Amino acid sequence: MRPDPDALAMFVQVVDSGTVTAAANRLGLAKSAVSKRIAQLEAQLATPLLHRAPRHVTPTESGALLYERARAVLAQLDLVADEVLARSGALQGPVRLAAPLSFGIRYLGPVIADFMRLYERIEVSLDLDDRRVDLMTGGYDLALRAGRLEDSELRARRLGTSQRALCCSADYAARHGLPDYLEALQGHSCLGYANASIHHLWRFRRTGERAGNEERSLTLRGRFVANSGEALMDAARAGLGLVVLPRFLVAEAVRDGSLRPVVIPGWEPVPDSLQLVYPPTPALPLKIRTLIEHLAERIREPFPWDAPFVSPSEWSAPAR
Structure with missing residues (x-):
């Protein structure tokens, strides 16, 4: 029997996330549902796909082969779906975006509102938090970050230098x-x-x-x-x-x-490097690519907040 693409997508997500729990959180499903689907896939293919440890899973030799092939197949399916959606103009589905609290309040809200007016069938969940979230395990599609890119596994779209x-x-x-x-x-x-x-x-x-x-x-x-x-x-x-x-x-x-x-x-x-970061998926869904382009168009150098400060004369004070 041909493996179900949804089951393959779950398996890829489990391997990417490193745990069934993290994959379930990202997919918005119960852990038991993901575990059951992976077990069914193993039974269908008559081979173990994962080495299971208490806090981590890794693919078996067969699992590693399936993982690489499944990623390529799913990427092609995504591209086909994107082409159809692009022709119909019907981009849709959820997007989860993380950003720093202060930046989001001051600058990001209106930009996201404009995006949602342009694409009425896209649902955006915007999480504002000064703590740096884990995109790989937290269920995020995209994050805006200020600072150095510390996680080399992520891909990034640089927006500019913020003073x-x-x-x-x-x-x-x-x-x-x-x-x-x-x-x-x-x-x-x-x-x-x-x-x-x-x-x-x-x-x-x-x-x-x-x-x-x-x-x-x-x-x-x-x-x-x-x-x-x-x-x-x-x-x-x-x-x-x-x-x-x-x-x-x-x-x-x-x-x-x-x-x-x-x-x-x-x-x-x-200064900080202002950038959009996202997981290293083989092919980003069109809705994510479209949001990235929208943000890059609206948040770009020269940034308005980097205009030179004007110092009133009463600011002068003796050095100590």
């Missing part, structure tokens, strides 16, 4: 002065981002004619750590210390004067 800014309140500057060289930061209260691997490690790069590729990292102290950029910005507004945050988050606060930029001659915070 970061060192800021504080005018009150903090008046009480404590401002650092005028890099090491002077060690004498200040520096607010830490808890989602970073080392929340008080700040990275700077040299600017100007001597820039080259020189970077410096400083481990700094501070009384406040948070896993939210919004909370860190509120703490900086309240005068609790210096903070390094993406400019898309602090640009409005600098414009209204509740925060002021801090410039250290010859140095600036290392």
Whole structure:
């Protein structure tokens, strides 16, 4: 008998995810349903397809062969379906997208709304969280990320370079002065981002004619750590210390004067790479490719939040 494409798709998902539980979560099915379908596929082909361990599964020799062939077959089926949908103009189905909380609130909502107006049969689930989600096991089709691409298994579409800014309140500057060289930061209260691997490690790069590729990292102290950029910005507004945050988050606060930029001659915070990342499937569904193109068209350089800051004269404060 010919294997059912749905059963093959489940098997590929189990191998990609590494566990039946993770595959079931991604597929939106009960773990028992996925296990039963894989067992039926093994019975149909009269051979074990998976080595099962308590917390991980790996394909057998036969399973590895089926996995490679099934991925290719499913990719071709997806392409055929995409061609038919493209001709009919009827893109449809669910898409799950993850993005940072602050960026999503400020910039992503209207872009997604426009996309859904264009494609009325696509259902979008937008998860906003500053924590970095696991695309492979979390059931996500796509994520927008700011920072370096750490997972080499993922594919990425780069949107551009997004700047970061060192800021504080005018009150903090008046009480404590401002650092005028890099090491002077060690004498200040520096607010830490808890989602970073080392929340008080700040990275700077040299600017100007001597820039080259020189970077410096400083481990700094501070009384406040948070896993939210919004909370860190509120703490900086309240005068609790210096903070390094993406400019898309602090640009409005600098414009209204509740925060002021801090410039250290010859140095600036290392910027982020803004990118869309997605699992390494053989052929992305057309609905995902279409969303990627839409996001890349609407979120592109020059980013509006990276416009130069205008510093009011009252921001000047003596260095200490």
